[in-house]
Amino acid sequence: MPLWPRLRRLYHEHEYARSEHDTTNEWLYPSRNCIWQQRLISKELLIFEVGTPRRTGVDFPALKGTKSRLGGMERTSEIGLPGLTEPEVMRHYVRLSQKNYAIDLGVYPLGSCTMKHNPRLNEKMARLPGFADIHPLQSENTVQGALELIDELADWICKLTGMPAVAMSPKAGAHGEMCGMMAIRAALDAKGADHKRRVLVPESAHGTNPATAVQCGFSIDSIPATDDGRVDMAALKAKLGDDVAGIMLTNPNTCGLFERDIIEIAELIHGVGGYFYCDGANFNALVGRVRPGDLGIDAMHLNLHKTFSTPHGGGGPGSGPTVLSDALSPYAPVPYVVKSNGTYRLVEDADSGDSFGRMTAFHGQMGMFTRALSYMLSHGSDGLKQATEDAVLNANYVQASLSDVMSPAFGGVCMHEALFDDSFLKGTGVETLDFAKAMIDEGYHPMTMYFPLVVHGAMLIEPTESESKAELDRFIDVMRGLALKAKSGEVDMFKQAPIYAPMRRLDETQAARKPVLRWRVPTTD
Amino acid sequence: MRYLPLNNNDRAAMLDVVGVKSIDGLFEDVPEAARLDSLIDVPLHKTESEVDGHLTALAAKNRAAGAGPFFIGAGAYRHHIPATVDHLIQRSEFLTAYTPYQPEISQGTLQVLFEFQTQVAMLTGMDVANASMYDGSTACGEAVLMACRVKRRKKVFVASGVHPHYTAVCKNTSQYQNIDLRVADCAPNCDAGILNGLDKDTAAIIVQSPNVFGEVIDLAPYAEAAHEVGALLIAVFTEPVALGAIKSPGEMGADIVVGEGQSLGVGLNYGGPYVGLFAVAQKLVRQMPGRVCGETVDANGERGYVLTLSTREQHIRREKATSNICTNSGLCTVAFSIHMSLLGEAGLRTLATLNHEKACQLADALGAIDGVELVTESFFNEFTLRLTKPAKDVVEAMVAKNVLGGLPAARLMDGQDDLLIVCATETNSDADINAFVAALTEALS
Amino acid sequence: MKYTEDHEWVRLDGDIATVGITTHAAQQLGDIVFVELPEVDAEFEKGDDAAVVESVKAASEIYAPVSGTITKINEDLEDAPEMVNADPQAAGWFFQIKLSDTSELDGMMDEAAYKAFIED
Incomplete structure (x- = not known):
């Protein structure tokens, strides 16, 4: 049922079908007069509105009535949780799930988010009891396979990035950025370079870059972009100085472009005694074709949930292993795995050595490590390279096929994502937001909007390698159709969109002005 | 391919x-x-x-917790997870969706987040909660930053008994922000002496209950002392099931509550992914880090949900954001929420009581062994033993008998070589307990 | 009333200046959802971050247009931030600040100059 708009398109493509069909099946072929999701996707109350305190969906053995040893801290108040039986719970969540779009339902072209296929083999592997049902503090003798897996994945990561070391524990991309910037800070502190506190960040950078640098005690100095979407080298050179701690640069950058001068940038930063943090959010454009280690970087996080396809899960969990150069690896966070005489061991104590500390309890996102290694083993060196090339080809194909009706932000080839600005909508009354919402009515999740900030009304499309040519051709047709409709003055359709989704546009102003962040028992006044 | x-x-x-x-x-x-x-x-x-074949062979080199007697807690707990949970989180629409930035086609994820926030707020006895953090330890680190931001003060105390990994993460998170973190020595029978150090420069004190030794702590005196100097109480827990049996931190005066939600729906996973819980008093909501979901209406006036208060976050505030956090624990949040929905009020309270009964049974059985002293008077499902031999050696000896019999405290802290931290949950059978007693008796003899 | 290049207005009454954002700024920000105001008695140097105004998708710092001490804040904005959109240059004022140096007003624009500035 969540295929709401696709069914509608089916109707357009096969109009004959309706007349041939039994009228009882009419819902399969909705028309614009028939907003069928209102008939098929029910409103779903909150669990608090349907449950009752006494019911439960879990059976337990009888209690013994043991005397409590809680030290007088027994709970006396109600928690207020609703109770539901198992079938009620099942329906609630299945119904809710049907209000979601998902990569398994169709093209999900969110630029910089890398919504690629999530192989189910990886899910199966992560659920093996030998991985899913082991405790992080079990004796090392009982988890040799887990430590070996972490070591094997680390080896793949080092080889793919061309870097000598990797810190595995960061829990997500932004946490990996923190890891890299803390290693830089620790390296500077070890040298007594406490005057080096300025970090250069291109204005196109993701917001986590400046937020992370500030948390590590640095100040931000923004570098402008050139007209072709890359770092302005003249501006960069003008900002160099002895107080520069380093640079945070995404490559390919957030405009989907490879930073041509990257090796020179690395040399310039190293020349003033600074370090090069490369944001690896877009590493999926490089795997197997370029090793960041060959570009002169000192640190880079990987998003296992983007490049190596661990599921996004509606916003997480992520995993952000961070590769480090020889200059930074002594400062890597604990824990890490070492191997001696065929036995794996965890180093967990930060007090010995130069480690900057511990970033999280335990050892990182093991469940994601298993999935990522499963993905890497499946692809192999050849498949990973092919995936990269297909991702870049798909993005260029979309860009080339839309360039006459939409407006690419920069000329030339792109990497894994195609960036458009809103100049093709100028004078139409349609804005980027409206265009995105109209895509929903056509059965697609919108692209990333209004990011990067350096482009007006940005639309960032990342098809990934998971789309077939036929699927891309359909997507391109729809995008062309929408662009032409906008130009032909059909403003109202765009402003009303979406009308075929489970909900119409939501009032974000009301949500932010008077935040209602939880359910409460209704008062009767 | x-x-x-x-x-x-x-x-x-x-x-x-x-x-x-x-x-x-x-x-x-x-x-x-x-x-x-x-x-x-x-x-x-x-x-x-x-x-x-390759990965199954690796998995086979590990001793799964379910493959024999198992009694380890200390921040991660083994509970039975109903089959419904894993089925539902593997639905494509939950598993393969992105962050719900397009609310019209993400109401599934958004409504689950809204329900999750409500469940966490109820469980902790707080006004509001966010849509989760990476895990309990990172949530704790974020709480330190938040308290310093709210109070414009730079000193934070960590009471004895806070999980040493959590303390380490707080140290790490705050180390480059001139925050003065005063950490009490970690030892059983939590000493409230730390309260004497609180002063007008103190932003917060962090107290965990049940703490890493399993002790249930009355937070009220800590809240009182903190509030007296205008500081906040940050209450920490690592076992959410405990809140089904003991008073909520909110009832005892906590201002910020952080915890690990792994026990419900998530599983052990060798340490991750887990789900960090973060709840605050209403007046602090705009200083709270992380993603939040709020209620609103759509163009037809229908009730719906959106991500909100995003101006606190890095993608808008950049270097002035409350935190650099970008993701939450997404699918683990869904798993937690489904497990909570299955349990409900009655189920959670029964589960909590069952855990406590198992722990009492185990404490009595182990405490009767020669060379074992129970050092934790009040506890929930975890307690600490003092042994006559180094706990590390004893644990390894029990491993040889296929019994994973607790955690040597020395794995987490210095100078407590004779302490063994032991946990019992509803998953432990009488046979497991008997096997543990036999293995420990033999290891100590 | 005087205007700054940061789209703030300042109205002087004795040595107390009332500060808010201009109609133009309010329009540019869109629906305002929250205003974070300074504490009374807080001291600022000219150019310091004194307040934050938030719309759904943006947050902007409000700089202290002059140096001085906050004497009063517009508490009504706490419950009704929409007043900044409805009446930015009167009821939607942010705070009052006691000037430590009145000459700091000298460089500011008058209404005509500000109008020219935003049309530029």
């Missing part, structure tokens, strides 16, 4: 449309010095069955 839909004909036709001769033409911006001309030195692609 089974995951790649393009074939060579497609590729040729598409390159033609793009207007380049070969795929190399798309990588022309890469400096020549960095172009790879051969495959990277890792194995070639494998079939699904080959990968399955």
